[in-house]
Amino acid sequence: MTEIYDQLGGPDGLRTAVTVFYNRITADEELGPWFEGVDLDRLKAHQRAFLTAAFGGPQVFSGRGLREAHADLAITDAAFDGMVTTLLRSLADLGVPKEAVGAVGERLEGARADIVTA
Numbered sequence: 001m002t003e004i005y006d007q008l009g010g011p012d013g014l015r016t017a018v019t020v021f022y023n024r025i026t027a028d029e030e031l032g033p034w035f036e037g038v039d040l041d042r043l044k045a046h047q048r049a050f051l052t053a054a055f056g057g058p059q060v061f062s063g064r065g066l067r068e069a070h071a072d073l074a075i076t077d078a079a080f081d082g083m084v085t086t087l088l089r090s091l092a093d094l095g096v097p098k099e100a101v102g103a104v105g106e107r108l109e110g111a112r113a114d115i116v117t118a
């Protein structure tokens with residue numbers, strides 16, 4: 001967590017990463033519809049939760065577990081892949097070294113079984 005956090009440039013870098021990722025997801029033809037109608041605060045909270053899971057940080061969110069939170073959303077493997085790929089590309093574009101980007105991808109893979117239900 002600290003490694004990639006430092007590579008992004010601390011809190012400001014993390015904020016930039018959330019914004020870049022958020023813009024790409026909401027503009028994406030396939031992924032955007034999943035977040036339509038979700039209010040902005042919740043959407044930003046989602047992107048933060050996603051990045052925190054990706055970086056292996058402490059689970060900052062409380063309440064529902066990942067499986068329960070996504071149970072009714074019919075998320076496909078393709079959508080999961082799309083979210084992960086978008087994040088990895090965003091991190092690479094922000095200058096995070098290849099090796100660290102790869103580690104993020106592997107870590108997120110561990111959440112697939114909880115998220116994908118379609």
Ligand code: HEM
Nearest residue numbers: 034035038042049050053061064069075079080083111115
């Ligand atoms: C490791 C991957 C992911 C993590 C850590 C994660 C995290 C979360 C969390 C913590 C919530 C609950 C929010 C709450 O109850 O306040 C949530 C809800 C949700 N997630 Fe994810 N998520 C992941 C992947 C995905 C993917 C791949 C999609 C869609 C393609 C998705 C779409 C949604 C939507 C639409 C909600 C409901 C939003 C709302 O109404 O608040 N998530 N997610």
